[in-house]
Amino acid sequence: MPSIYLIDVTNRDGVQTAKLGLSKLEKTMINIYLDEMGVFQSEFGFPTTRHETYYLQANLEMVEMGILKRIRLGGWIRAIVEDVETTFRLVPKIKHLNLSISTSDQMITGKFQGRKTRKDIVRDMVEAVKAARARGAETIGVNAEDASRTDLGFLIEFALAAKEAGADRFRYCDTLGYDNPFTIYDTCRRLAEETGMPIELHCHGDLGMAVANSVAGAKGVIDGGQDAYINTTINGIGERAGNADLIAVILAVTKSKGFAEKYRLAGNIRLNLASKIANFTSYAFSVPIPINQPGVGANAFAHASGIHADGVLKDPQNYELYGYEELGRGEPIKVETGREIITGQYTGIAGFRHVMGKLDVSFEGMTQKEINDILELVRYANVETHKPLVEDELLFIARYPQIAKKLLTMTPLAYD
Numbered sequence: 001m002p003s004i005y006l007i008d009v010t011n012r013d014g015v016q017t018a019k020l021g022l023s024k025l026e027k028t029m030i031n032i033y034l035d036e037m038g039v040f041q042s043e044f045g046f047p048t049t050r051h052e053t054y055y056l057q058a059n060l061e062m063v064e065m066g067i068l069k070r071i072r073l074g075g076w077i078r079a080i081v082e083d084v085e086t087t088f089r090l091v092p093k094i095k096h097l098n099l100s101i102s103t104s105d106q107m108i109t110g111k112f113q114g115r116k117t118r119k120d121i122v123r124d125m126v127e128a129v130k131a132a133r134a135r136g137a138e139t140i141g142v143n144a145e146d147a148s149r150t151d152l153g154f155l156i157e158f159a160l161a162a163k164e165a166g167a168d169r170f171r172y173c174d175t176l177g178y179d180n181p182f183t184i185y186d187t188c189r190r191l192a193e194e195t196g197m198p199i200e201l202h203c204h205g206d207l208g209m210a211v212a213n214s215v216a217g218a219k220g221v222i223d224g225g226q227d228a229y230i231n232t233t234i235n236g237i238g239e240r241a242g243n244a245d246l247i248a249v250i251l252a253v254t255k256s257k258g259f260a261e262k263y264r265l266a267g268n269i270r271l272n273l274a275s276k277i278a279n280f281t282s283y284a285f286s287v288p289i290p291i292n293q294p295g296v297g298a299n300a301f302a303h304a305s306g307i308h309a310d311g312v313l314k315d316p317q318n319y320e321l322y323g324y325e326e327l328g329r330g331e332p333i334k335v336e337t338g339r340e341i342i343t344g345q346y347t348g349i350a351g352f353r354h355v356m357g358k359l360d361v362s363f364e365g366m367t368q369k370e371i372n373d374i375l376e377l378v379r380y381a382n383v384e385t386h387k388p389l390v391e392d393e394l395l396f397i398a399r400y401p402q403i404a405k406k407l408l409t410m411t412p413l414a415y416d
């Protein structure tokens, strides 16, 4: 029976969002948390973007070292041979790629301005897929940007050409959030049936339906006999009105009326890390979680009105669809109200020892130079984030200073 897989694109769609960004260390922490949650793949960045090179290489090394255990790391590039070549020159160990090109007539006339025809688009994509395969890519997804405004006949032709060239998956991009659950069901079912390919759903929230469309699209794909891959972002952060929220998608697939009886999430998703990953990502982006966010919002389990409070106290299931413990909530949050020693870009050794001591990190057996080096890395990490590092980030740096050093290394204009 085909299943639903999750491909989180926070580190790609999320970071290309206007006014928002993440440091390389924050992106790395998100990959670690996604891995712990059991998410199938993280679209971890842009292999042709030079300031990402060391970050991408370092995260691939973390896979080799077993720090990232199960998750696949996939890069996003344009579906042209030039991008494939740059990718394998800068990040030779990359194994999973998604190649993207616009397919709608709107984009052909409005974006390419007549420089590309449908034929050119298919040809560029086919050559890029073959080049990626030849250079050792293990899985290749082909993205049809603006697929929901693309003629279905052409979309099928495009996907079949991708499959013949060696692509493993087809990404249906509802780039503008134009679909509704009914249209995306029909389209994605047809695509699955006609192409025999696993289909990725990439949905945006311009009409408030990103999660609903992802679930309906996945049902269409599975009813069409193929595996479905839902693209998510943490807290729904993504271009404009955002993408399908990771936690809401997991809740919708596993908890909505009768859905999970036939349509199952692949792997072993640990929903009890939901609160942690949502709060870290909120802190990293400096974007608060909306009070009414499904599962992780401050009001998701709050009851004030008499009838509801009385009902939920008698039996939580009266007014709650799922328990807060399932999302890893319920632990009291400790807030320092007295003296605080915080690490920053100008931290000294005494303050650093104090902070690490509170985290039970022992520097026993380390030389003074090794301790100073870790402090230096913490300072550099802070230069990028301008806010105190969280405990997990400090522990990461202390445990893997060489990886941290690589993540923090950037040399502009060092073109070969």
Ligand SMILES: [Zn+2]
Pocket: 013, 175, 202, 204, 238, 239
């Ligand atoms: Zn997108």
